[in-house]
Structure formats: C-alpha cells, structure tokens
Amino acid sequence: MLKKTILVTGGSGYVGTKLIKNLIAKGYRVINVDINLFGNYFHKRKNIKNFKININDINKIECKNIFACIHLASIANDPMSDLNPGISWETSPLGTMILMEFLIKKKVRKIIYASSGSVYGIKKEKKVTEDLQLKPISTYNKAKMVTERVIMSYRNKIKIIILRPATICGISDRMRLDLTVNLLTYQALKNKKIIVFGGKQKRPNVHIDDMISAYLFFLTKNIEFGIFNVGFENLSILEMAKIIALETGAKIFIKNNTNDPRSYNLDSSKIIKLGFVPKKNIRSAIREFKEYFNSGKFIEKPNYHSIEWLKKTKQF
Secondary structure, X not given: OOOOEEXXXXXXXXXXXXXXXXXXXXXXXXXXXXXXXXXXXXXXXXXXXXXXXXXXXXXXXXXXXXXEEEEOOOOOOHHHHHHOHHHHHHHHHHHHHHHHHHHHHOOOOEEEEEOOHXXXXXXXXXXXXOOOOOOOOOHHHHHHHHHHHHHHOOOOXXXXXXXXXXXXXXXXXXXXXXXXXXXXXXXXXXXXXXXXXXXXXXXXXXXXXXXXXXXXXXHOOOOOEEEEEEOOEEEEHHHHHHHHHHHHOOEEEEEOOOOOOOOOOOOOHHHHHOOOOOOOOHHHHHHHHHHHHHOOOOOOOHHHOHHHHHHHHOOO
C-alpha cells in the first residue's frame, strides 16, 4: 500500500536524485519539480510525476493530497551563484515565496527546507550552533538566509523544518565532482595526486546517505518548527586530503595561494539529541567512491562538473 505524496523541488539534483529513490523505495509517491539543468534520472520510474518547470511556475502543476514538501531547489553553491546572482535571488527567496503560497493553498502540512551551514559565515567559535547570529558573506549564503526568513514568515500556517547541511559527500547518479571530498577523491583516483589550496580552512562534512536519512527522519517527526545543523565531521581541507591519501595511495601537493577564507565548524548536537543517528562519514564516502571507480562502472560525465556544464550549455 502506497504511503503519502511528497513534493520534492530540485529533485533532479545531486541529493534529490538519491533522495527520491529512497522515498519511492519506502512507498511514498513523489512529485518532482525541477528545470533539469543537469538532466533527469526518473523518466522510467513508477510512483513519480516529473514536472520540468521553474519553481516560480509551481502554480502550473496539477496535484492534490500532498503531505509534505522537501524543498531542495536553489542555485547550488557560491561559484554557481556568482555566474548569475540574479537567478539565485529569483530561485531562492522569490521562488520560495511563490512555493509557500502554493503549499498553503494546497493545504500541505509540512515543509522541510535545505538551507546551508554556510549561512553562519566565518565563525571563530568551536561550536557553531543554531542560535548563533547569521553573517553570510556570499550571494549564495545571503539568498539562503533570506529564504529561511521567507519560510519562517509562514510559521503559523504550516509545520516548518529548516536544515542547515554541511558540505555533502558521496555517490549519486547525478554526481558532483565540485564538492570537497568528492573532488579530492576523484583527483586521487584519477591522477594519483591531490592538489590542496591552503589547507587550513575548516569544513564540516556530511555523507549523502546521512543527509537523506535526515530528510526521512523529519518526514515522520511531529514537530511544529525547528532549525537543525546537519554535519558530523569538522576537518581542515588538509586533514581530508590526508585521509584520502591513506585510502588511495595518492600524494598531496600543497599550494599556498588561496582566495577562499571560509573556515567554520558545525555543531549538530541538537539533531542528535532528537534521536537522529548518523551512520557514515567521509571515510565511508571515499571507500565507496574508490570501489565504484575501481569497478569500472564509474564514467565521468560533463554534467558532473557544474560550472563547466552551465557555461557549456549556456543555461545561465
């Protein structure tokens, strides 16, 4: 017997592709709204309806009896946002306002929003908790923060969960090779060397499977409102590179020139106290990628490199 219907925005992306497969496996019906900048991996799957539209056009779709919305749609990171900052603002705050009105009209009970741990900006605190002041430093960070505010303005009309993920790593059908652990691991496997710029910058990390588990976790939790960090390993870029080198046998080459000042930790005690248990880490992601690569099944595709793909296809 099929369970409830879940609306996923941005479901054709790196996390969304794997999330939707998990939702379907658990018996949920899924509605996927995505403009498919990087393709769509669900055309032949059952229990899913795909709408190739911009989130700003969400009112064009016909649907009913949606239980919850998992809102992933956004321009995915700093470099992508910098290609065309206006699209970030149109997609995140403006698109989300249109989405929220749609959800209220359709009497959807809950929204789970994928914000970002980067909304905190550069923090010196060893524990960056959810109650610290947000000081975003880029267009991407700022758009995420404003989108949070848009969603929170509907707090008396719908249940709201805001997740602030760390940098995600791990395998997906819509692979991303521009994320730190994925990028460095791919360098190590392909070239037997890892290029590190700077290296002292701290980054929080979360395995893609744990991120998906967090979305599933909150689908079944009866919480009216909550903001939660989701990141369980705070490591410097160099520390990550050393783990990858140990797992792959690659050599590390450090270049001191870097224009990336971001360095922060995430404290995720709040979600853990609620009962969430992460099951994987970056070493899991590295080993899984290594096994996949060595099996010969991994084929590098142009759309795995987000910036290059957008420039090539002139979609921005």
